[in-house]
Amino acid sequence: MKHNKKKKMRVLLVSFICWLTVVTVHGQDTLQVSLQQADSLLMVRNLSLIASRYEVDMADARKVQEKLFTNPELSTEWSLHNPSSGKWFDVGANGQKIIQLEKVFRIAGQRKASVRLAEEEKKLTQWQYYELARSLKYELHVSYYRYYFLNNAVTNIASRLALLRNLISIYEEQYAKGNISLQELTRLKSVYFEINNQVNETRTELVRLEQSLQLLLADDRPVRPAPAATESMLGVMPTATLPDLVTRSLENRPEIQAAKSIGNQRALQYALERKNGIPNLTAGGVYDQAGSYVNNYTALQVGLQIPLFNRNQGRIQEARLGVAQSQVLRQSKQQEVTREVESAWKIFQLLDAQYKAVGTDFEAQLELLSKGLVSNYSKNNLSLLEFTDMFESYNSSIIELNQLKADLTKSYEELNYAVGEDLQR
Template structure:
């Protein structure tokens, strides 16, 4: 499973594509740290009517050169940088949430494929024995030694179990394709359980309140909502700072157009905040703060319900699995192996054989489905809490 997790991070195309979002957010942070470019203005004489000369820009001509720089005051630049950094953090949390969702999907598909395939492998051997028995009985029927009813009942039993196997194999095909997409691999993927894994995942001794507390600390949706809250607070701060106009400063050179030749001077300018004091953006950002508070509360409420539901489902399935007995599948396997032999020796009747054969082999599928469902409920609880609880 660890190898599959590593391949998911390294190969999954959705994760690789979203990684560019993180890189773009980093680029936006770099951009906000840059200072504004200075502005160069120049004016050149087109025609001097006194000297009757075009482009008279020489020693006795006229030209103006002006250089200006905009200065963001009142901490606007610093606040803009902090806002860009916070947006980058949010993008990182979104990337982490996508990785968690894909990991959950991978684990569920991985273990469901393993257990359902295990059930089919176990049943196939018995179906082969039954198929051989049907072949023998067809020969006996042709010789008139057994009735058509007995042969038909055996075939019906075979087809009924084989249909269940085919339905399960159809699901396995879908699971296999999903695993290929998740791991970006065209080859067939054969999930196998690690030697250190249990038959099903077992939880440590944690209470529901402890799990809820962990979820509030770990879930990236909470971190994302908190980041959105921080962004709106920064936008509000920036909107108030932007109500103070930027300062423009510069230097000017005028060759012959001023009161003295070769005039040089400095310039300072700013807008007078008479009509536009950024009232709309300030109000919008205040509303955004209120919205972010409600969003955070909503996320916490939603996650609480998810943890509670996942906890209850796990407890239900765990109790169901323990009630069936951890060695139930082994017992079914042992009993079903002797069925064909006992029937061929006339130790049991046709009705007993078909009933038990159907029951045993159907139960093998159901037990493995229960194991897959229990592991899925464990992964759902992991996802809801925001960490691996093993």
């Protein structure tokens, strides 16, 4: 007797170790993250963001380049052949050579203007990086929430489908014995087929959502949302008013800041082109060993281009038009952002009202309805028509309810995206 107990304990222990091993391996093969963890991984892993950060660094390098002064130019001229002495490369004490040093000086402040323009270009690349990060975060949140809710629907329905599959197996045996009609069996199979098709369509979307999460987080493992208080945000309206949200969007949106930066760049470019219309000063020195009116001739050189024909008129006019264009584009972007906020606000209100009309306890009511549904039908407490109608209603409602939750969270994320910040609710 004791030997049998010990044997059973060993079997249980081995089974537990095997189960623990399977769970551990499964955990290693799946990346389960909370939304906050997913946000952190997005910022450090996403390849598009990494590439965009290089753009910021490249803009910083261009700023460094604009700060540099122009290099002096050194040139020299050596005698190839002296016909008087018959010597080649006669550059000694009695030969001839010329050494010349020149440097260009930008006397109208072009260097300072170029540096300021490079600084503004760097700001633009930073705002573009922020906008890309914001767009990817929106995509991550929408995929994350939708996967959570649709997977929840599939999980809830799968157990009921298994019960129905077992019931169909029993009825197939009874039909073979002639105890039930073909109509009853076919009706049950039709219900199973219809609900199973809905589940498979949802699973197909889950595959696409999983692929999206993997790409966003740059991970080869399947990504799974961690169980969390995901549904606590449902049915809660933002406290801010629509005019307040519009005002905040015009202050927060990276696209608005980028439009401002483009306007600043155009103004700086206009100022630079006007300065470029002023000629640069060239200064230097020359040494001529024996080719001038005296030996060992030295001189100071100064040069200035005469702005007689080309005063950079075309580029100045182009830059002036660019300033006017940037102002129009900025106004257009402000109108676009305002409309986006208004649209996102209205859609969120509609979906929020729809969710509240259904009731937060609707899912619990469906769960209560589903309990004992199959057993009651098996006991003839329900007719075939009543059973199939209730079964179809339950499963379809579960899918539609979770889709509504996914749509509601998406609309909230769209409102966050439109405003340019995470709203406090």
